[in-house]
Amino acid sequence: MAFFDRLADRIATTNSVVSVGLDTDPRRIPEHLQDKDLPQWAFNRRIIDETCEYAACYKPNAAFYESADGWRSLRETIAYAHGKDVPVLLDAKRADIGNTTRQYAKLLDEVDAITVNPYMGRDSLQPFLDRDDKGIFILCRTSNPGGADLQNLQLDSGEPLYERVAALADLWNTHENVGLVVGATAPEELADIRESVPDLPFLVPGIGAQGGDAEAAIEHGLRADGVGLVNSSRGIIFAGEGERFEKAAGAAAKSLRDRLNRYR
Numbered sequence: 495m496a497f498f499d500r501l502a503d504r505i506a507t508t509n510s511v512v513s514v515g516l517d518t519d520p521r522r523i524p525e526h527l528q529d530k531d532l533p534q535w536a537f538n539r540r541i542i543d544e545t546c547e548y549a550a551c552y553k554p555n556a557a558f559y560e561s562a563d564g565w566r567s568l569r570e571t572i573a574y575a576h577g578k579d580v581p582v583l584l585d586a587k588r589a590d591i592g593n594t595t596r597q598y599a600k601l602l603d604e605v606d607a608i609t610v611n612p613y614m615g616r617d618s619l620q621p622f623l624d625r626d627d628k629g630i631f632i633l634c635r636t637s638n639p640g641g642a643d644l645q646n647l648q649l650d651s652g653e654p655l656y657e658r659v660a661a662l663a664d665l666w667n668t669h670e671n672v673g674l675v676v677g678a679t680a681p682e683e684l685a686d687i688r689e690s691v692p693d694l695p696f697l698v699p700g701i702g703a704q705g706g707d708a709e710a711a712i713e714h715g716l717r718a719d720g721v722g723l724v725n726s727s728r729g730i731i732f733a734g735e736g737e738r739f740e741k742a743a744g745a746a747a748k749s750l751r752d753r754l755n756r757y758r
Contacts, residue, residue: 495627496626496627496669496670496671497581497606497607497627497628497629497671498629498670498671498673498695498721500581500606501550501551501581501629501695501721501723502719502720502721504550504551504579504580504581505550505720505721507579508547508548508549508550508751509751509755510548510549510550510751510754510755511550511712511715511716511720511722511723511724511754511758512548512549512550512551512723512724512725512726512747512750512751512754513549513550513551513552513553513583513697513723513724513725513726514541514545514548514549514551514552514553514725514726514727514730514731514747515552515553515554515555515585515699515725515726515727515728515730515731516538516541516552516553516554516555516558516571516727516731517554517555517557517558517727517728517731518534518537518538518554518558518559518567518731519558520533520534520558522732523536523537524537524735524736524737524739526737532563532566532567532570533567534558534559534563534564534567534568534571535566535567535570535571537731538554538567538570538571538574539570539571539574540739540740541730541731541740541743542571542574542575542578542580543740544740544741544743544744544747545730545743545744545747546575546578546580547744547748548744548747548748548750548751549580549747550580550581550723551580551581551582551583551607551723552571552575552580552581552582552583553582553583553584553585553697553723553725553727554568554571554572554582554584554585555585555586555727556568556584556585556586569604572604572605581606581607582605582606582607583605583606583607583608583609583629583631583697583723584601584604584605584607584608584609585608585609586598586601586608586609586610587609587610587611587633588601588608588609588610588611588622589610589611589612589613589614589618589619589622590614590618591614591617591618595617595618595619595620595621595622596621598621598622599621599622599624599625602622602625602628605628606628606629607628607629607630607631607673608622608628608629608630608631609631609632609633609675609697610622610630610631610632610633611632611633612632612633612634612659612662612663616662616666619632619666623666623668623669623671623672624669625669625671626669626670626671627671628671629671629673629695630671630672630673631672631673631674631675631697632659632663632666632672632673632674632675633659633674633675634656634659634660634663634674634675634676634687635656635675635676635677635680635683635684635687636675636677636699637677637678637679637680637699637700637706638677639679641677641680642680645659656683656687657686657687657690659674660674660687660690660691660694661690661691663691663694664690664691664693664694667693667694672694673694673695673696673697673722674687674691674694674695674696674697675696675697675698675699676688676696676697676698676715677698677699677700677706678698678699678700678701678706678707678708678710678711678715678724679700679706679707681706681707681710681714684696684698684707684710684711684714684715685710685713685714687714688714688715692717692718693717694717695717695721695722695723696714696715696716696717696722696723697722697723697725698711698715698722698723698724698725699725699727700725701724701725701726701729701750708724708753708754708757709757711724711754712724712754712757712758713757716758720758724750724754726746726747726750729746729750730743730746730747730750731743733745733746734746
């Protein structure tokens with residue numbers, strides 16, 4: 495089954511479009527887990543146990559796992575999430591040329607979807623785009639304040655660069671496996687992009703610690719059929735501290751699910 499069909503089923507099962515970002519910073523793992531063989535894995539397992547009821551997807555960020563123990567923890571995390579029937583979207587922002595991008599695309603053997611960077615053009619993304627069973631989320635208008643430095647530049651056609659990226663992504667969506675990353679911190683731009691590409695699913699980061707617009711994330715972030723993801727990372731996984739941190743994470747995930755559902 496194609497990724498976005500599986501995601502639609504998961505959204506229906508959980509009545510949730512929440513993506514739980516597993517940005518598991520080793521420095522913030524509670525002290526009582528620090529002596530475990532793989533502290534990140536121990537932390538993530540507890541997070542998954544308490545949030546899977548509300549999670550349409552888990553989104554680990556590769557940057558937090560780029561060590562020997564980190565990759566081991568990530569593999570355990572992916573397998574555990576899959577055991578709970580939750581898809582995994584790896585936030586890796588990969589892309590390159592030639593053999594390098596083909597190697598990067600092998601990450602899709604492990605996960606259900608991935609984020610990619612379009613800056614180097616279609617050939618840098620082709621090995622990802624060819625994986626018709628996987629989800630490919632292309633960076634379009636990101637949630638960080640500096641995103642406007644390049645993404646809002648006006649082209650000779652008069653359109654901003656992020657709109658050109660959206661149009662290209664729509665063109666590249668020959669396998670119906672392409673989505674866009676569009677931040678909730680720029681709601682007017684989110685609305686513009688949705689109008690220009692009504693059929694692409696969006697991953698909408700920036701809810702939670704970054705203070706994005708939850709109503710706009712639902713109104714413009716979801717397709718007409720309700721498919722899309724709204725991500726919160728630190729706002730969920732680091733909602734609490736101490737030995738019962740996971741209970742706070744579960745409560746935060748439920749709270750976000752319920753908050754977003756008010757606008758669905």
